[in-house]
Amino acid sequence: MNPFKFRPLPLLVALSLTVAAAPAAAGDTLQLLAATPQDLVASRLVMPKSTPASVATLERAPVAVSWPLDGTRALDAEPQINVTQSREYWIDATEAEIQNGVRLPLSATGALVRLSPHDGKSAIAEADVQIRVNGKRIDNAKAIDTLANSDDLHAAGMDVPGGSVILRMGKSVRGDLQLSVPTARGAYLVHVFEPASPVVLALKAERDSIVGGDPVAFRATIEGATLERIGGLLSAPDGASQNVDFTRQADGSYVGSVTPDLAHAGAEGLWEIHAFGVSTGKDGVPRDARSAFAVSVPVARLDGRVSQSKSNAQGGALSLRIGVEARTASRYALSGVLYGTDADGKLQPVAMAQSAAWLPAGRGTIDLRYDAASLSLGAPWEVRDLRLLNQADFSLQERRARALAWR
Numbered sequence: 405m406n407p408f409k410f411r412p413l414p415l416l417v418a419l420s421l422t423v424a425a426a427p428a429a430a431g432d433t434l435q436l437l438a439a440t441p442q443d444l445v446a447s448r449l450v451m452p453k454s455t456p457a458s459v460a461t462l463e464r465a466p467v468a469v470s471w472p473l474d475g476t477r478a479l480d481a482e483p484q485i486n487v488t489q490s491r492e493y494w495i496d497a498t499e500a501e502i503q504n505g506v507r508l509p510l511s512a513t514g515a516l517v518r519l520s521p522h523d524g525k526s527a528i529a530e531a532d533v534q535i536r537v538n539g540k541r542i543d544n545a546k547a548i549d550t551l552a553n554s555d556d557l558h559a560a561g562m563d564v565p566g567g568s569v570i571l572r573m574g575k576s577v578r579g580d581l582q583l584s585v586p587t588a589r590g591a592y593l594v595h596v597f598e599p600a601s602p603v604v605l606a607l608k609a610e611r612d613s614i615v616g617g618d619p620v621a622f623r624a625t626i627e628g629a630t631l632e633r634i635g636g637l638l639s640a641p642d643g644a645s646q647n648v649d650f651t652r653q654a655d656g657s658y659v660g661s662v663t664p665d666l667a668h669a670g671a672e673g674l675w676e677i678h679a680f681g682v683s684t685g686k687d688g689v690p691r692d693a694r695s696a697f698a699v700s701v702p703v704a705r706l707d708g709r710v711s712q713s714k715s716n717a718q719g720g721a722l723s724l725r726i727g728v729e730a731r732t733a734s735r736y737a738l739s740g741v742l743y744g745t746d747a748d749g750k751l752q753p754v755a756m757a758q759s760a761a762w763l764p765a766g767r768g769t770i771d772l773r774y775d776a777a778s779l780s781l782g783a784p785w786e787v788r789d790l791r792l793l794n795q796a797d798f799s800l801q802e803r804r805a806r807a808l809a810w811r
Contacts, residue, residue, distance in 0.1 A: 434710040434724070434810050442482055444803040446615045446702035449731040452670055456796040462735040466761040468771060470721075472778040475752035479741060481789035481805040487608045490693035492597040493680070502592050505536070505584035511628070511689045512601040513578045514549075517571045519585070520593045524566040527553065528585055533571065536582040549574045580687055596690075602628035605691035607679050613800045615702040616669035621661040622695070624650060624679050632688055634658050634681035640665070640699075641673030648677060670701040670797070700799035704730040706792060707767055710808060722774040722785070724808070728792065733764045740790040740807065742774050744781025753788075754781045760795060784811045 439445045473479070497506045508517065519528055535547040549572040557564050573581070583594075604627045614620050624634050636648030644667075650660040664675055674696040682688040709727025728736055737760040744754040755778035761770045772787075790807035793800055 432712055434712060434808055436706060436708055436710060436804070437806055437809060439804060440806075442611075443805060444611070444613055444615060444800060446617075446705045446802065448617070449702050449705060449729065450616070450666065451731055452701050452703055453667075455732065459734055459796045462762065462795060463760075464735070464762040466759070466771075468757070468759040468773040470755050470757035470774045470778050472755050472780065473741070473753045475744075475746070475754055475781065477753070479753050479789070481741065483612050485608060485610070485612060486695060487606055488693045488695045490605045490607070490691050491599060491601045491603065492595065493690040493692040495594040495596075495690075497592045497594050499588060499590055502585050502588040502594075505534075505582040506594055508581040508583055508594070508596050509687050509689045510573070510578050510581050510596070510598060510601075511603045512598050513573065513575045514598070514600050515573045515577065515581075516597045516599070517573060517583065518564070518568060518593075518595040518597075519571075520565045520568040520595070521589075522565075522591045522593065526589045526592075527567040528569050528588065530571075532585050532587045534584045534586065535577070536584075537577050538579045539582075542576060547574055547577050548572070601689075603683060603689050603691065604628060605631075605679070605681055605693045607677070607693035607695050609677065609695050609697050611697065613698040613700065613803070614664070615700050615801070616664065616666040617702065619661050619663040620697065621659055622648070622650075622677055622679065624658045624660070624681065624693070625656070626681065626683065626691065629683035629685075629689060630656065631658060631681050632684040634660075634679055636660050636662075636677055636679040638662050638664065639676045639678065640668035641671040641675065642668050644668040648679070650679070664699050666701070669699045670799075672797070675699050698800065700794070700797075700801060702801065703732045703734070704728055704736055704763075704792060704794060704801045706790075706802055706804075709767075709769070712810075713771070721776050722779060724772045724787070725769050726772055727767060727769050728763060729767050730763045730765055733762070735760055735762045735795040736770060736801070737793045737795050738770045738772050738791065739793075740772055740787045742778075743786040743788060744779065745784050746781055751784075751786060752781060754779060784809065 530551045535542045552570045554568045606625045608623050610621045634650045638646045648660040648662045650658040676696045680692045707727040707729040711725045713723035739758040742755045743751045755774045757774050787808040790804045792802040
């Protein structure tokens with residue numbers, strides 16, 4: 405279960421949710437609540453290109469666990485989306501470019517400039533570096549505060565290619581920096597980080613996970629400047645890439661949308677969006693930002709069947725039998741947070757349950773069981789943050805912020 409953000413649940417909202425709950429007796433059929441645009445629900449299932457090797461060794465016996473939760477602390481059933489903030493950018497420089505001078509616009513003093521040779525060998529000494537600021541040559545003793553080579557960086561725990569150097573620029577270096585290394589051999593990756601810069605590019609994906617075949621949108625904003633243009637590149641874990649086009653919005657932000665190629669989904673690892681923008685003005689400052697998200701191959705989903713176990717009537721555990729449609733046989737897991745109602749009529753989290761079972765292709769069920777020892781509150785009930793995972797690759801198949809409500 406992902407970390408939750410705690411926040412109070414307003415009384416009016418809690419009461420309105422209990423009113424919406426449908427009565428259900430032990431053994432009755434329940435109904436999943438309608439999915440919202442923020443929920444993760446596959447519109448169709450696909451057959452994966454290959455079966456993960458781990459399927460053969462997956463446990464076949466079902467398992468179910470639950471534990472009580474602190475009812476005084478409200479849980480956020482929706483994931484908190486990460487916002488990446490960037491004061492940095494990257495440039496790939498050819499041998500000729502690094503020899504003749506690479507233009508590196510700076511909006512603040514104290515910038516860190518890292519030069520990393522692609523061959524991992526071509527080290528640079530401070531004496532090899534030439535600095536010009538706003539067209540004027542500046543002596544290295546004034547332009548460079550410190551220089552650290554790859555040995556220094558490795559000793560500090562930084563994982564950088566061999567031959568890398570980091571230059572901390574001095575107080576006199578700001579504006580149009582031109583850095584050249586006439587003795588350089590081969591291409592270099594140049595990384596500029598401005599810790600004191602007021603120019604900050606923010607990049608946010610609309611969700612942390614999607615099912616393959618669905619689009620995902622990204623929003624880019626900037627502080628301390630105005631974006632002149634921005635583009636993006638989406639990279640799959642297997643190395644495939646797609647261009648991402650951004651469109652300017654009325655509020656000055658830029659929004660890009662792309663549908664990850666389902667043919668490259670399923671590989672281990674996260675997908676990454678790399679956005680690169682430039683601020684307006686004669687000396688436009690570049691900014692790059694990255695964000696990552698998961699793309700799952702949609703091989704299973706909840707099929708809408710939910711029933712309450714008859715054992716609930718005898719004061720035992722609260723057990724929900726939930727239907728799952730699977731395109732391929734695997735071990736699937738369900739998790740969900742149970743909310744109960746206290747003496748004041750407020751909904752509060754009462755227990756967390758997780759269950760897993762082997763399901764063949766077709767339609768099956770998984771029992772989500774809340775032990776009697778965890779049930780400190782009573783009806784009306786709700787299940788929130790209901791998640792379905794494929795344990796063959798731990799991919800998220802479905803997630804509903806508010807899944808069930810009954811009396």
